Amino acid sequence: MSTDSNSDFPWDSKVPEGPLADKWKNHKAHIKLVNPANRRKYHILIVGSGLAGASAAASLAEMGYKVSCFCYQDSPRRAHSIAAQGGINAAKNYQNDGDSVYRLFYDTIKGGDYRSREANVHRLSEVSGNIIDQMVAQGVPFAREYGGLLANRSFGGAQVSRTFYARGQTGQQLLLGSYSQLSRQIGLGQVKMYTRHEMLDLVLVDGHAKGIITRNLVNGKIERWAGDCVILATGGYGNTFFLSTNAQGCNVTAAFRAYKRGAGFANPCYTQIHPTCIPVHGDQQSKLTLMSESLRNDGRVWAPKEKATAEKIRKGELDPNKVPDEERDYYLERKYPSFGNLAPRDISSRAAKEACDDGRGVASTGLGVYLDFRDAIKRDGKAAIEERYGNLFEMYNRITGDDPYTTPMMIFPAVHYTMGGLWVDYNLESNIPGLFVAGEANFSDHGANRLGASALMQGLADGYFVLPYTVGNYLGEQGIAKAGKVTTDAPGFAEAEAEVQDRIKKMMSINGKESARSLHKRLGHIMWEYCGMARTEEGLKKALELIPKLREEFWTNLRLPGKEEELNPELERAGRVADFLEFGELMCRDALMRDESCGGHFRSEHQSPEGEAVRDDDKFAFVGIWQHQGDDQEPKLIKEPLVYEEVKFTTRSYK
Numbered sequence: 001m002s003t004d005s006n007s008d009f010p011w012d013s014k015v016p017e018g019p020l021a022d023k024w025k026n027h028k029a030h031i032k033l034v035n036p037a038n039r040r041k042y043h044i045l046i047v048g049s050g051l052a053g054a055s056a057a058a059s060l061a062e063m064g065y066k067v068s069c070f071c072y073q074d075s076p077r078r079a080h081s082i083a084a085q086g087g088i089n090a091a092k093n094y095q096n097d098g099d100s101v102y103r104l105f106y107d108t109i110k111g112g113d114y115r116s117r118e119a120n121v122h123r124l125s126e127v128s129g130n131i132i133d134q135m136v137a138q139g140v141p142f143a144r145e146y147g148g149l150l151a152n153r154s155f156g157g158a159q160v161s162r163t164f165y166a167r168g169q170t171g172q173q174l175l176l177g178s179y180s181q182l183s184r185q186i187g188l189g190q191v192k193m194y195t196r197h198e199m200l201d202l203v204l205v206d207g208h209a210k211g212i213i214t215r216n217l218v219n220g221k222i223e224r225w226a227g228d229c230v231i232l233a234t235g236g237y238g239n240t241f242f243l244s245t246n247a248q249g250c251n252v253t254a255a256f257r258a259y260k261r262g263a264g265f266a267n268p269c270y271t272q273i274h275p276t277c278i279p280v281h282g283d284q285q286s287k288l289t290l291m292s293e294s295l296r297n298d299g300r301v302w303a304p305k306e307k308a309t310a311e312k313i314r315k316g317e318l319d320p321n322k323v324p325d326e327e328r329d330y331y332l333e334r335k336y337p338s339f340g341n342l343a344p345r346d347i348s349s350r351a352a353k354e355a356c357d358d359g360r361g362v363a364s365t366g367l368g369v370y371l372d373f374r375d376a377i378k379r380d381g382k383a384a385i386e387e388r389y390g391n392l393f394e395m396y397n398r399i400t401g402d403d404p405y406t407t408p409m410m411i412f413p414a415v416h417y418t419m420g421g422l423w424v425d426y427n428l429e430s431n432i433p434g435l436f437v438a439g440e441a442n443f444s445d446h447g448a449n450r451l452g453a454s455a456l457m458q459g460l461a462d463g464y465f466v467l468p469y470t471v472g473n474y475l476g477e478q479g480i481a482k483a484g485k486v487t488t489d490a491p492g493f494a495e496a497e498a499e500v501q502d503r504i505k506k507m508m509s510i511n512g513k514e515s516a517r518s519l520h521k522r523l524g525h526i527m528w529e530y531c532g533m534a535r536t537e538e539g540l541k542k543a544l545e546l547i548p549k550l551r552e553e554f555w556t557n558l559r560l561p562g563k564e565e566e567l568n569p570e571l572e573r574a575g576r577v578a579d580f581l582e583f584g585e586l587m588c589r590d591a592l593m594r595d596e597s598c599g600g601h602f603r604s605e606h607q608s609p610e611g612e613a614v615r616d617d618d619k620f621a622f623v624g625i626w627q628h629q630g631d632d633q634e635p636k637l638i639k640e641p642l643v644y645e646e647v648k649f650t651t652r653s654y655k
Helices: 020-030 051-062 101-111 118-137 170-188 253-260 293-297 307-314 331-335 345-357 374-380 382-400 455-478 493-509 516-531 537-557 569-593
Strands: 043-047 066-070 191-194 197-205 208-216 222-226 229-232 271-277 300-304 369-372 409-418 435-437 622-627 636-641
Touching: 020 118, 043 051, 043 208, 051 066, 051 170, 051 191, 051 455, 066 197, 101 118, 118 455, 170 191, 170 455, 197 222, 197 253, 197 493, 197 569, 208 229, 208 493, 222 493, 229 253, 229 455, 253 435, 253 569, 271 293, 271 345, 293 382, 300 307, 300 331, 300 345, 300 374, 331 345, 345 369, 345 409, 374 382, 435 455, 493 569, 516 537, 516 569, 537 569, 569 622
Parallel strands: 043 066, 043 229, 066 191, 229 435
Antiparallel strands: 197 208, 208 222, 271 409, 300 369, 369 409, 622 636
């Protein structure tokens, strides 16, 4: 493994000087501007139409830029942001319970286990309130208190109520708000929307990102697109594990293509395991279903204290409602009394795994614990619980056949969000000039663990309140003389298109015996077993032996039906699986390098006697950035030191 690193970080993170609370304000006051008359001369390419992509496209188009937006779905409304359930954080302090910008900032730094860039997190906290105002103005129907003010509820990792919500469908309502603004700009002709187009490569011209190569998923046509800069808002890479809470189409391809072109990939091992998902129910399952973290406001998590009790439940011999309180282990309340059932996701997930590893799991597979609303219904009444979570309870009932009003929900951790992503500076620009990265596709805000209700916050902050400034800064630095000058005839486009075509033809010509889905499933087993909730040096080395062999099998035994010049979902899947097979190795390499436990990265060798993660701040207080050196070469590790001005490294405790 190459662990070469620069003693001096070679890239400029562009974090402004001055007090933390003034950095963003001062930065905005001094960046380059593009005057309104000149903006229409620039063309911006945006890949992805979820919250980050749609908000960026709508904002930049409103400012006067020409925008082309691409997504592989048949409508921007199908972006995976729609699946978010529980809420969006903002430091409004509507509850008058002591919240502030600083407290949101500190909770996010602590929640990420002191592995995120301080300045970016503070900016996120600063603009959080603006997001709520923006979305209310767009008509998002947030829940309201009896007096008409917006309601808030609590989420994990916080002791205040700062999460705004629309029942259990907050992501859907926020996406519809952003989509309405995107649609307005499409109608005005400022945005050209290209649905059913998948980005398959990034094009560099004179070292700057100036274009993309896409495949039209309806007719198979490979196309070139040129612009003055590129924004990737393509989500995370949780589907590397095959089973996750992500939609099946979610993939790493766009970000990984950028990585292969030289963009640094930061902290790929940081993956979030969400503690409240419906357990796996069969070996033919395609995805897992998330149950919102907001449920832990009123639901109490427990497992039987005795293995014998759990075994009776598993066999169907004992109704969980008949287990008396003295025989229930409300383990989050026991282990983390200050936060209880609202302990952060990584901690709550490991606690559930610990109970199941101890033989106290209640699902038929042994992999499940309870989320019980009995006490909340007794306290507040069924109608109140139904008003807060009705659609979530209905979804659970439809999937499992059980009524959570009368029977405890069964939950187990599952792969959910990914905190790693392409490296970006303070401007959300990668080390490739002109390539900006927004939302889950970048690494910048969540460190080693994301607090609940912060994903929607980051996506909208990046798209509405950061990129409109920083993209203009890049274009202003380039100068008006370069506006719109790059065309698809420029050097780099033909080469990138040829590489895409060759890759597709190679996959189509293998004519083996195994499907891409089958190979992906096998990769998922390796990743979950050796790079999942708990990781060891031995296991990661084993994964690094197995994945290259599986990748070789992919390229020698893949079977694809259909043709390349037509609608071919299996070809789409195969291209994404090919990237997962390379990216999975990068994840394991990063996890092996990071010889500590932090947040969602839990190395079993580094835990306290109580089973808590033990960081090594002396050796690993850095962003681990991997840079591609060639297909036959090991990637280079570059380290960005994490320097904190306002917070101090402390043991992360929720007790």
